[in-house]
Amino acid sequence: MEVKYYVCNHCGNIIEMVKDKGVLVADFCLCDGEQVEEVYAYCNLHGLWKC
Numbered sequence: 488m489e490v491k492y493y494v495c496n497h498c499g500n501i502i503e504m505v506k507d508k509g510v511l512v513a514d515f516c517l518c519d520g521e522q523v524e525e526v527y528a529y530c531n532l533h534g535l536w537k538c
Contacts, residue, residue, distance in 0.1 A: 493538075496525040 495515045517523065526538040 492529050494527040494529075495523060497521055497523045
């Protein structure tokens with residue numbers, strides 16, 4: 488399994504982050520008062536899945 492990218496939905500904005508090879512962590516910066524609504528990851532074996 489290899490995660491290709493992450494998608495973060497917060498405050499109506501969608502951020503897509505391409506994963507570096509070998510890195511299993513995704514960091515998203517939010518401003519004060521912002522909340523993450525959804526985070527998805529795309530895997531080459533399992534497709535798009537909600538984290």
